[in-house]
Amino acid sequence: MASALGSQAILEINEKPFNEKDGTDKPHTVASGFTPSEGGWGWVVCFTSMLANGIVLGIMNTFGILYVPIRERYAGEDPDDVSFKTAWVGSVCTGLTLFLSITASILTDQIGIRPVSFFGALLGSVGLVASAFVEQLELLYLTYGVLLGVGSSLLYGPSLTILGHYFKKRIGVVNGLVVCGSPILTVSLSLLLPYLLGAIGLKYTFIFLGGLYFMLMWMTLTWRPQIHKESNLAHMTLSTESIALKMNECYEFTRKYLNFKIWRNKKYVIWVLSLGVALFGYFVPFVHLVKHTADVFPGSNGNLLVMCMSITSGVSRLVCGKLADFKRINIILLQQTGFIILGATTICIPFAGNFASLIAICLLMGICDGIYVCLLGPIAFELVGHSNASQAIGFLLGLISVPMMVGPPVAGFMYDSLGTYKLAFHVSGIPPIVGALLMFLTRRVSSKKDPSLELNDIMLEEDDVTKEVIKVEEIDDGTPASQEPGDKENGIIRGNASDEAGEDKDKSIKENLLPSK
Template sequence: MAKDEKKNVDIPKIEIEFTPRFGSNVDTSRPARKGPQEEEFVPPDGGWGWVVCITSLLTNGTAFSILNTFGIIYVYLIKEYAQGDPDISFKTSWVGSVCTGITFLICIFASISSDRIGIRPTAFFGAALGAVGLISSAFITKLELLYLTYGILLGIGGGFVYSPSLVILGHYFKRHMGIVNGIVAFGSSMYTIILSIVLPIILESLGIKYTFLILGGMYCMLLVCTLTWKPLFHRENNIPDLALSKESIVEHFDDCCSWTKKYLNVGLFKNRAYLFWFLGLSTSLFGYFVPFVHLVKHSQDVFPSSNAFILITCMQVTSGVGRLVFGKIADFQFVNRVYMQQCAFVVMGIVTACIPFSASFEGLIAICLILGICDGVFVCLLGPIAFDIVGPMEASQAIGFMLGGFSLPLTVGPPIAGLLYDKLHSYEVAFVAAGVPPILGAIVMCFIPRVKQSYPAVTETQTFASISMLDVHLASSSRSAQLNQLNQQNGINGHPGTTSELEVVRIVELLDPADQEDGKLLDSQNNDIKHRLRSASKSSNEDGQSEKDSDSLLDKENVS
């Protein structure tokens, strides 16, 4: 307390029981802090967690590398199923678009399933369904059936395996979450780069059938990866284990429905900033995926002697670099994250419209490098902006709604471009039209009011990981209950609800044994508590003594 006295700041103390980290050499004979909870969950931040990190990387890489390289498969699908069909580009575009759209749409429901049913069962089901979709696609002789196998089955499987791969990270990491986010994000991009190089070789030498079988084998490997995702805490309830009985199934179904209704908070759209951000991004994505699908075909038409497949590789290289670099830039306080994302969409729209006017293949490479950077900026800012706009209480729901909103524009955009190509036999109008939505989306985002930004930026991985903390919020809810009781005694408005799932990840930090003697707490936690008490005191028009009383009451409560 000597440091606190020097700063003339009264910092309330919260008594939190310490539980040693898994695998740590902590002397448990030392008296632990006494708190309202008998046991507190602490992620190990290492050990088996690094295996989970690697398998999460492989899962993300497999799921999204197949989505991002569909432009390569698209060319060979046209060759395989064309047969003089004048609308072949339009019909083939639907295969990849349906898969991408369903993957994003399923993400929110996969997160709910991970929490209510389990991470490993959800992910295993997704990996199995994706493998079935790809393997069955190898034996399809009619293009329209690929909508079912490659589009729907693979799309659902990808969504159900992707979300748990991020949710499980919340079980194993807390302090190292930033490092883990970088590994997963950049590693996934590297995975796509490798596949974009290898996939044309496989397609050229083995054909589309065996390519689908190989990709199906990659999804079968994910079955093993999902088995490594052992949850470190479990949701406690009175619902019996799922069994082949009517009562058990009905109870589980009712539980999922009630929790889903609570989780899908449509009240988010009453937030003006979130509403315009949602509309702006959804508008932008009508043209976002068009280059990923049609750029390779356009390059083969205009520059037939060039290696068009390298364009996908170029986009993924700069996308991975952009996620890391601009993710760090977003932490500078002078940077406005919404403006940064707007600039990325404006640049993306301009360069997409310039694609048909490139006079050389090198020009297309330069355009792809810029598109990759814009993609990296867009992706790395999803988590930070969601947290800034809606706060920690609803950030995971905001991301879920956003991903679901992406499904429609990502599904519709590429087929429209394919239809224009079928009718005009040129991608000139298609790419120019695809460049308009990102610019319009950036204009819509101008209506987002200025919001206070949080530092450091919250990543998308952290936001997904926070979903897994919904059932361990009791570890920190004692603090909220304690504050409510003190506020009521002090005659001020109570703290609404319990601590949110994302606050468990970002705000509530447990004490190490070395810190027990000093009684130190994380500054953000102390500031959060003091800010709530002071704000409530001012709103009730009480004098300055009220704030000091709140601090002293908090100290007395912890001593008792």
């Protein structure tokens, strides 16, 4: 998920900069535009963002290690449905983290990066510490599921958004470093959590994890925003005019952040719905593999399987990220291949005759996981364009949160009913294959984007070209592009001819793209 959310957050901050000189929310112009420092304090921000990403996703990915002791602790309450109920604890947390990604983005824009992220880390810390003192399994839905899930969402989004305040030219490298925090911390926690559970027990392990979130509270204070937006909350009144004004602002704000025109793109709709199908069984191995290993290979360490998946996933993300830059590579087909292999390997889990073969399966699953995660952003860019990609990824994450949340509890219900995970893994491997096959439908529809969406991309490209031309002319002549040679000496100030040309181009583009009335 890191790459996807990272693309969404960085897009938002690069496309909607605010003027930090006068404190207003007017966009930067070419002359007064904000230029990131490309380093300095930004490297501190990069490091703390990497830790935030790693801790948030590391705890989420290693829930399967906590699943076994949680299940054993509360098995006496209802032994018939304990696997089903325990799986919901981690599923609620994962689902809310993804589902609230757009909400977190909106709050970050309206309130600020540091307040939102600080509160998110505080909420996650409270949720984890409170989980240590819970005596009923259902209360974990509130403490671990809701509090930690909401806190993770509020912390995760800003940790990526802040990168756009310090980097632009190096944003690809920095984003790659930050998202590597997930596999690094997942591997570290895969080794550390079993030791902590054996040494201090589940209660104090929760407190330790809460301490990690408490540490993140203070790390968020390093995320000093470089682009500011003045808040007008202090000037609100209860007059009729102000209420009407606020209602209008709310309407415009909703239109701004909920771009439903994206859903006119048939290719995007097919791709998103296919992902929703494919991800129904995606999170099942992360939650239930450790317990399955304990049942089938009692003397083996099932925690190593989570570590193996994380290692190959990290390597796969780096490789596929490079492959996605080649125009000859069909990235949708590459993602389809990853899902088909992921489904096949999930189906083969019960057929593993020894622990070594199970490790080999998990290594291959990790590669497929990296392919899926890494290509979310590039595919969204390709289908809807750069100017709409952040909205596209936000809608996508909200939609896939439901199947990812439902899959593990269904697998737990099957285990409670049958006493084995064989059928659960077989069934979980089918949706990724079906989802991959459904993606072939994207080839059956026109690749032409909605005219209004295409217009946004062309307008952005035209604006970038105009800026580059102005910059080159200034360098060659030593005078602004809006002046003739010798005007500076004669005190002549001319209008910007490129503006008039740009207006003619924009008018021509609109006439050609927008449907005639």
